[in-house]
Amino acid sequence: MAKNMSLIDKAGKVVMELPVYNCTNFVDGVAVGFLSVTKGYSKVTRAVYFNTKGALVYKNLIEDVKFGTLEALRPLCEGLAAHYSYSKQLYGFRDKDGNLVISPSYSKVQDFNDGLAAVQTTSGKWGYIDKTGKMVIEAKFSSEPSPFSEGYAVVEKRDGKKCYIDKQGNVVFDGLRDAHYFHHGRAFVRLDRMSKYTLALIDKNFKVVSEFHTDLNTSPLKDAVSYSENDILVSNCFVTEMGDMILGAEQLKNHFSDGLTYCIVLKEGGKTTCGCINRKGEFVFIFKESEF
Numbered sequence: 001m002a003k004n005m006s007l008i009d010k011a012g013k014v015v016m017e018l019p020v021y022n023c024t025n026f027v028d029g030v031a032v033g034f035l036s037v038t039k040g041y042s043k044v045t046r047a048v049y050f051n052t053k054g055a056l057v058y059k060n061l062i063e064d065v066k067f068g069t070l071e072a073l074r075p076l077c078e079g080l081a082a083h084y085s086y087s088k089q090l091y092g093f094r095d096k097d098g099n100l101v102i103s104p105s106y107s108k109v110q111d112f113n114d115g116l117a118a119v120q121t122t123s124g125k126w127g128y129i130d131k132t133g134k135m136v137i138e139a140k141f142s143s144e145p146s147p148f149s150e151g152y153a154v155v156e157k158r159d160g161k162k163c164y165i166d167k168q169g170n171v172v173f174d175g176l177r178d179a180h181y182f183h184h185g186r187a188f189v190r191l192d193r194m195s196k197y198t199l200a201l202i203d204k205n206f207k208v209v210s211e212f213h214t215d216l217n218t219s220p221l222k223d224a225v226s227y228s229e230n231d232i233l234v235s236n237c238f239v240t241e242m243g244d245m246i247l248g249a250e251q252l253k254n255h256f257s258d259g260l261t262y263c264i265v266l267k268e269g270g271k272t273t274c275g276c277i278n279r280k281g282e283f284v285f286i287f288k289e290s291e292f
Contacts, residue, residue: 004020004021005018005022006018016054018050019048019054019056020034020050021035022034023050024070024071024073025073026073028075028076028081029052030049030051030057030058030073031049031073032048032049032070033047034065034068035047035048039064044064044065045068046064047061047062047063047086049061058097061100063087064086064087065086066086066087066089067089075111077111077112078113078131079095079096079131080093080094080095080101080112080131081093081095081111082109082110083100083104084104088105090107090122091104091105091106091107091108092104092105092106092109093109093112093117093131101133102129102131105121105122106119106121107120107122107124108144110144111147112131113148113149114147114150115167116129116130116148116153116167118144118146118153119139120144123139124142125139125142126139126141126142126143126144126145127139127140127141128153128169136167137167142158146180147181148167150204151167151182152165152182153181154179154180154181161174161175161192162176162179162189163175164176164206173206176189176192177189177191177197178197178220178221180221180225183227185203186201186202186203188200188201188221188225189201189221199211199212200212259278260276260277260278262274262276263275263277273286274286274287
């Protein structure tokens with residue numbers, strides 16, 4: 001018989017025994033776990049929810065499990081959290097109190113963002129619903145689209161090209177090799193120009209702010225682009241929101257902190273320079289080999 005799991009503190013000390021033999025991590029103070037119970041003459045597995053004190057919560061969501069694989073809990077986003085039904089094997093949405101707001105009826109769901117959530121119907125097609133569960137953009141996309149951000153989302157067409165749509169589902173910018181979601185009024189795209197793909201930064205009017213003729217044209221934008229509050233990291237180069245690229249730093253891994261970031265520059269002859277640069281791409285100090 002499986003033993004119940006325990007909750008430990010940061011020192012590794014057991015603070016309480018949990019009411020389940022398997023569970024997920026806590027998300028927003030709640031975890032889900034499996035509990036073995038007797039039903040008639042047999043044992044069944046039941047999914048239960050509990051808080052950090054070990055008390056059962058969301059009792060209305062307790063259900064028998066068809067297959068014994070735990071689904072990670074999802075965070076509350078714009079007041080709703082994606083909820084997986086173990087009995088139906090489908091996703092819906094719940095509120096902070098565990099009340100089902102949108103009945104489980106989707107194969108996959110994204111979190112709510114910008115008032116909408118992308119959902120995959122049981123037919124395999126993707127569309128967008130609002131917080132009442134109404135399908136506001138028809139489920140017609142074969143590939144998983146991006147979340148909405150600043151009024152627009154990126155979807156893929158049958159020919160593999162990307163385009164932006166608005167919240168009415170209208171295509172507003174088309175024919176892109178790749179595209180990324182908007183952040184502070186800017187978005188990265190790959191333009192298809194005479195069979196050559198050019199990395200560009202566009203504004204909310206879909207006008208090109210800057211073009212970049214670098215080796216950054218190889219990685220998918222969803223993997224290459226990273227945002228922070230104050231800067232944009234594209235692969236190994238920083239770009240300002242005005243479209244200025246900080247050049248000369250071939251290997252950048254982290255966003256700026258206190259105006260500096262660590263970088264590595266590879267020079268001719270295989271010599272490597274390591275240090276910290278400012279937002280102009282200038283070395284403020286360089287590490288010597290003997291120092292570290």
